[in-house]
Amino acid sequence: MFVKKITISLFSIIFTVSCALITIGSFFIAPLWAKKDDPHFVLLDGKWNISTGQMAALFLFSVVAILFYLGCCRIFARLSDKGLKIMAAFLFAIILSIETAILILFHGVQPPKVDGGHIYLEALYLLKHGTLLGNEYYLQLYPNNVPITIARYLLYRYAAFGNPDWFLIADKLAAALFLNIGIFFLWLLAVKTSGRKTGNLLLVFTITWLPLFLYIPYFYTESLAIAFPSMAVYFWYCHSRTGRPAYLFLLGAVLAIGCQLRENMVLFLPALLIYMVYTLRLKQTVLRAALMMLVFLPVTFGAEAYYHHLGYRENTSIKAPVTHWLALGLSNEGRYNVADTRLSERLPTQQAKKQADLALIKQRIETRGPSGLLKLWAVKAFRTFSQGDQAYAKYNQRMDHYNAAYRYVYGDQNQVLLFIIQVFHIATLFLLAVSGLTFFRKIRFDVQLLMQICLFGSYLFFIFIWEAEPRYSLLFTPLMIFCAARGLEKMHQFLEAKKWLPAQKRWKLQTAGNWLLVLSLIVLLAVCAKSNEKTFTGTTEKYEDYIVNQQAARGKPVALVDRHHTVTQTFIADKAFDRVAFMPARFHGKAAYRVSLWHNSAGRQKMVFERKFTNHKRRTNGYEAFLLKKALPGENRHYSLRIEQLHGPAHARLFLQANGQGGHFEQMDLYEGGQLYQNGKPMAKTDLTFTVSKQITAPFINRYLYRWLFGCAFFMLLLYGFAVLPGGVSRKAAKKIREFADA
Numbered sequence: 001m002f003v004k005k006i007t008i009s010l011f012s013i014i015f016t017v018s019c020a021l022i023t024i025g026s027f028f029i030a031p032l033w034a035k036k037d038d039p040h041f042v043l044l045d046g047k048w049n050i051s052t053g054q055m056a057a058l059f060l061f062s063v064v065a066i067l068f069y070l071g072c073c074r075i076f077a078r079l080s081d082k083g084l085k086i087m088a089a090f091l092f093a094i095i096l097s098i099e100t101a102i103l104i105l106f107h108g109v110q111p112p113k114v115d116g117g118h119i120y121l122e123a124l125y126l127l128k129h130g131t132l133l134g135n136e137y138y139l140q141l142y143p144n145n146v147p148i149t150i151a152r153y154l155l156y157r158y159a160a161f162g163n164p165d166w167f168l169i170a171d172k173l174a175a176a177l178f179l180n181i182g183i184f185f186l187w188l189l190a191v192k193t194s195g196r197k198t199g200n201l202l203l204v205f206t207i208t209w210l211p212l213f214l215y216i217p218y219f220y221t222e223s224l225a226i227a228f229p230s231m232a233v234y235f236w237y238c239h240s241r242t243g244r245p246a247y248l249f250l251l252g253a254v255l256a257i258g259c260q261l262r263e264n265m266v267l268f269l270p271a272l273l274i275y276m277v278y279t280l281r282l283k284q285t286v287l288r289a290a291l292m293m294l295v296f297l298p299v300t301f302g303a304e305a306y307y308h309h310l311g312y313r314e315n316t317s318i319k320a321p322v323t324h325w326l327a328l329g330l331s332n333e334g335r336y337n338v339a340d341t342r343l344s345e346r347l348p349t350q351q352a353k354k355q356a357d358l359a360l361i362k363q364r365i366e367t368r369g370p371s372g373l374l375k376l377w378a379v380k381a382f383r384t385f386s387q388g389d390q391a392y393a394k395y396n397q398r399m400d401h402y403n404a405a406y407r408y409v410y411g412d413q414n415q416v417l418l419f420i421i422q423v424f425h426i427a428t429l430f431l432l433a434v435s436g437l438t439f440f441r442k443i444r445f446d447v448q449l450l451m452q453i454c455l456f457g458s459y460l461f462f463i464f465i466w467e468a469e470p471r472y473s474l475l476f477t478p479l480m481i482f483c484a485a486r487g488l489e490k491m492h493q494f495l496e497a498k499k500w501l502p503a504q505k506r507w508k509l510q511t512a513g514n515w516l517l518v519l520s521l522i523v524l525l526a527v528c529a530k531s532n533e534k535t536f537t538g539t540t541e542k543y544e545d546y547i548v549n550q551q552a553a554r555g556k557p558v559a560l561v562d563r564h565h566t567v568t569q570t571f572i573a574d575k576a577f578d579r580v581a582f583m584p585a586r587f588h589g590k591a592a593y594r595v596s597l598w599h600n601s602a603g604r605q606k607m608v609f610e611r612k613f614t615n616h617k618r619r620t621n622g623y624e625a626f627l628l629k630k631a632l633p634g635e636n637r638h639y640s641l642r643i644e645q646l647h648g649p650a651h652a653r654l655f656l657q658a659n660g661q662g663g664h665f666e667q668m669d670l671y672e673g674g675q676l677y678q679n680g681k682p683m684a685k686t687d688l689t690f691t692v693s694k695q696i697t698a699p700f701i702n703r704y705l706y707r708w709l710f711g712c713a714f715f716m717l718l719l720y721g722f723a724v725l726p727g728g729v730s731r732k733a734a735k736k737i738r739e740f741a742d743a
Helices: 002-028 052-078 081-105 116-129 137-141 143-159 164-194 196-208 221-225 228-242 245-261 263-279 282-309 322-328 338-346 350-386 404-409 415-441 447-465 477-497 506-538 703-724 727-742
Strands: 540-550 559-561 567-573 577-582 584-588 592-601 604-613 624-632 637-647 653-656 676-678 681-683 690-699
Touching: 002 052, 002 350, 002 415, 002 447, 052 196, 052 415, 052 477, 052 506, 052 703, 081 164, 081 196, 081 404, 116 137, 116 143, 137 143, 143 164, 143 221, 143 245, 143 282, 164 196, 164 221, 164 228, 164 477, 196 415, 196 477, 221 245, 228 245, 228 263, 228 447, 228 477, 245 263, 245 282, 263 282, 263 447, 322 338, 322 350, 338 350, 350 447, 404 415, 404 540, 415 447, 415 477, 415 703, 447 477, 506 690, 506 703, 540 567, 559 567, 559 637, 559 676, 567 690, 577 592, 577 637, 592 624, 604 624, 604 637, 637 653, 637 690
Parallel strands: none
Antiparallel strands: 540 690, 559 653, 567 637, 567 676, 577 624, 577 690, 584 653, 592 604, 592 637, 676 681
16 A cells, blocks of 8 residues: 555656646747748747746736636535526536537538548548448548447438538537536536536636637547547446446447547556555456456447448558558657658558668657657657647638638637637646645545546656557547646635634735735736737737638649640639739749639629739749739629630749649549539549638737736636635625616
8 A cells, every 4th residue: 555655656756746847838839920821839830939927927817817716716616506507507608608609600510621621521421321331542641540430320311311511510419418417427427426516626627728619619539439438427327326237338339439430549548557556456447347358349349330330441552551650659749640650551561660660760750859759759748738729720721601600710810819718737737736736735546536647647648659640649538637637626625724823813914915916916907908908909900701711732743734725713702802812832933814703694704803913923822812903792603713815935834733633532522512624624633722701901900809818817806806705704895886877
């Protein structure tokens, strides 16, 4: 037992330090309002891509967020059991309201060109043909995506009744449902282990962790797997309390299905085994593991048999081996890259692929050396766990209609939302670190320790071993939230002890100190708001209100413009626009070209815009962009964008980027509102890489939004100030506030 206590204490130190380092890294995000297309974390490109002003603002608002959480904790502590139940219902109503708003505002989000888009096409193919045979290259290369493809197929077949109009709606409803299942089981666990107050705190943390909700429009593995970590911990807790084998069987089923949907769920298994070794005798550990395997293995093998029944056959000449992801983990930024994938694809056997990957791994380790590896691991840690938004906007770029809400949530004007997300992310990570300190006072082998072991395992796995992306931290986010809520409660208990103050003046001194802190922060917020208002609300920037945003470029540059070839791209404008842009791949020779817009109506065409250009024209982010003299009307009118050569030598030509055929993956029509034509001949499922938009000149932050942001911070501080008043004083203050409001 002594050895266990020592090792647990050592683990607590390591876990706390790890969380603290990740928390510190969260301040080093790139400037949100920087004029960069792809802002990076510090050290990623060898430059200090940071803003000290932004870091200071993040620190200030994070302190406010922590005090807000403490204020909620104090308020919940004063509520009766009935009051806590009402508060829980209110908080669940807020969660459902957020989800409803997202489902309504962003119901038109389309599958992207990566990951979720591939399995969307595979599910449609399976629905149409009843088999995966003949269209499975992507699934052969990445067999881990077979289960989510099958799940999506079943969803379309039975939940959407095979109606294509309901497919994407079913995706989003399923994602919201499974998120709610995960939240409910986590709340139920919090209530049973720590009481209703902790359950309500967990719901507050959930509400402020916005990426959980902002990922709803994107359907992929995490969409369904997000429910399973909470369920797994809950069923283990129920078994540990009751000893009933039924909960172990349920746990085995949950782990089996979760591992099928998202392979990273397997990280929970070693965490559970380590936890059982600490809490149970060896014989009991083996027995419980065997009981779980009685369900885990049949469910796993049954799923494999069902995939085989639907036509999936593993092709080892295509399948990427495990070493492929290890090599990706050592690549630049430790992320996916095309070069490594092409290397694996070119080799015919698994042995050859593994040898090439191992040689690449060895080369990268030797090239980087110890300092280079430390830098890479730091970058992976910051990208995966310090980035609060978890890259939610990256996967939700396609819309059938780009509304104003899209611009402020997923589009180019989402900096305010990213800032808010990062603030609450930092506050939660800090409290997660605090949760690790609780074992120093009293070692308890409870579910919090199980969650911390699992979280630490995910840190090790993605930082040191596997390919890493910000989205990969999403799966175990519910466990982070639970531990952070526990950490907040322990912090509240520690502050309430007040052992360092004289007993006679304890309440007065404590209240005075808290209000001094509140007033100091209010002054700092006021100074911050006043000194930065002109910069953020007065400095203007150009933004695009998109009608078409087809920025994908796949395959060879199939669109050719020369003296014998013209290119035409049709599109539908649902609102007015004054800017068009397309992306040249390369110019050959010097020639003059013309871009023109034509309005198509009743079989007739009318030119409404034209402009000449050459290869010397200055580009905007790689695009040839043209601003119209006046905005053209939308109202679902049909237009054609035509590009042709006016004059030049015979060898002069222009190649344009397009999204079309190329590579082994299925071809995806990313813009269904138009068609690319070469010399009047339509090119199937191919579109120009182009954008149509209305250019907006607006400040970094709207003045009202800026004041609302600081107003919310003031409100959170006042809530904390109200909560720290002694019970009788706070009731009197509340009564005076009500009387003032009634008057």
